[in-house]
Amino acid sequence: MMNDQSHGAWMVTPVGAGPVTRRVVLGIVFVLTLLVLIAPLALIFSSALSQGLEVFFRNLAEPGTQHAIFLTIVTAMIAVPVNILFGLAAAWCVTKFTFPGRTLLIALIELPYSISPIVAGVAYLFVYGTTGLFGPVLELLGIKVMFALPAIVLASMFVTAPFVARELIPLMQVQGTDEEEAAVTLGASGFATFVKVTLPNVRWAVLYGAILCNARVMGEFGAVSVVSGNVRGQTTTLPLQIELLYQDYNVAGAFAAATVLTAVALFTILIKVVLERFSPDTHGHASGH
Numbered sequence: 001m002m003n004d005q006s007h008g009a010w011m012v013t014p015v016g017a018g019p020v021t022r023r024v025v026l027g028i029v030f031v032l033t034l035l036v037l038i039a040p041l042a043l044i045f046s047s048a049l050s051q052g053l054e055v056f057f058r059n060l061a062e063p064g065t066q067h068a069i070f071l072t073i074v075t076a077m078i079a080v081p082v083n084i085l086f087g088l089a090a091a092w093c094v095t096k097f098t099f100p101g102r103t104l105l106i107a108l109i110e111l112p113y114s115i116s117p118i119v120a121g122v123a124y125l126f127v128y129g130t131t132g133l134f135g136p137v138l139e140l141l142g143i144k145v146m147f148a149l150p151a152i153v154l155a156s157m158f159v160t161a162p163f164v165a166r167e168l169i170p171l172m173q174v175q176g177t178d179e180e181e182a183a184v185t186l187g188a189s190g191f192a193t194f195v196k197v198t199l200p201n202v203r204w205a206v207l208y209g210a211i212l213c214n215a216r217v218m219g220e221f222g223a224v225s226v227v228s229g230n231v232r233g234q235t236t237t238l239p240l241q242i243e244l245l246y247q248d249y250n251v252a253g254a255f256a257a258a259t260v261l262t263a264v265a266l267f268t269i270l271i272k273v274v275l276e277r278f279s280p281d282t283h284g285h286a287s288g289h
Contacts, residue, residue, distance in 0.1 A: 044262050048255035059256035064233050068241035069260060074149070075237060076217045079156040083213050084206060086157075087164025091202075092194070094165075095172035096180065109165050112158055120158050121226025124151060147229035152237065155223035160216045164209035171205050172198075208275050215268040219261055 049056050059065065090109055094102060112120070127133045128145040138145055145151050179201070183193040199206075221239040228235040232244060238261055245254035 041262060044255055044258050047251065048259045051252050055252060056256050059250075059253040060260070062253060064236070064244070065238075065241055065253065065257050067233055068236050068238045068257070071149070071152070071236070072218050072238040075152050075156050076214050078153045079160065079217050080210055080214045083157055083160055084164050084210050086161060087168055087209060088199075088206065090165045091168035091172050092198070094169055096177055106169075109162050109169075112161050117155070117159050117220065117222030118226060121155055121223040124155060124158075124223075124227050128154075146227060147231065147235060149235075151227035152224050152235065155227045156217045156220050159220050159223050160213045163213040163216065164206060167205045167209035167212075168202055171202055175201055204275060204278075208272070211268055211271050211275075215264060218264055 048059075090105065093099070094106055094109075125132060125146060128138065128151065129135050130139060130146070132146075135146075143150075145154070179197050180193050183197045184190075188196070218237075219239060220237075221243075224237055225240055225243075228237065228240065230236055230240050230244075236244060238257060242254050242257045242261075245251075245257060
């Protein structure tokens with residue numbers, strides 16, 4: 001009995017069991033959220049609107065900013081669908097087939113997570129630049145990749161390549177192949193099986209990955225800054241335009257442009273919440289949670 005009482009006296013109270021601990025933890029979370037997340041976002045909108053709505057909309061209508069918005073949208077419209085197709089194909093191969101190099105493929109899919117976007121941009125320079133691996137051939141054919149839209153799209157695709165695939169692979173692994181095998185047994189072709197069986201089961205994960213992919217494409221700075229050349233009014237995406245405006249001491253214009261990206265981020269969070277609300281089980285598997 002004495003040993004049990006002594007043992008109980010030395011037991012540590014679980015974290016969060018006491019009201020003081022809860023207040024301390026909640027206070028730390030609240031302060032960090034305020035300083036790291038809420039304050040910067042509030043500052044963006046307050047600074048953008050500090051000179052009034054007329055100046056705000058005039059800054060957004062500035063030709064350089066309009067072109068940057070247009071170029072960013074075009075880049076997303078190309079990169080996101082391609083990455084959706086890549087993600088679907090990669091997830092299909094990894095989860096439905098056994099083949100040599102499967103582990104290597106999974107590692108390559110996750111490679112952009114561990115490589116700096118700046119390094120990726122430099123790598124594209126050495127591959128597609130004028131003196132790069134394919135540069136002379138591309139120049140002979142009259143195809144310009146670097147410091148143009150193709151390079152911006154390629155860099156954006158590299159950075160966002162894992163987003164859709166990493167949403168799909170865990171989900172498709174959990175689902176297994178029973179339904180596909182049953183469809184094939186009943187005479188369905190491979191394409192019909194994919195469209196009518198596999199795709200409906202993963203549609204929410206595809207949409208979720210596509211939304212995250214789109215947000216990252218529109219906000220990408222590092223890789224795009226290297227491969228675009230940052231030519232004002234020609235190859236500046238919205239993040240690059242914000243930097244140029246800030247360097248020109250046009251703070252109001254920079255913050256006005258930043259509100260566009262901030263609005264995209266907030267809209268992405270809203271869609272994410274909606275998807276998690278209406279498909280909690282699907283997304284839970286997709287995220288591996």
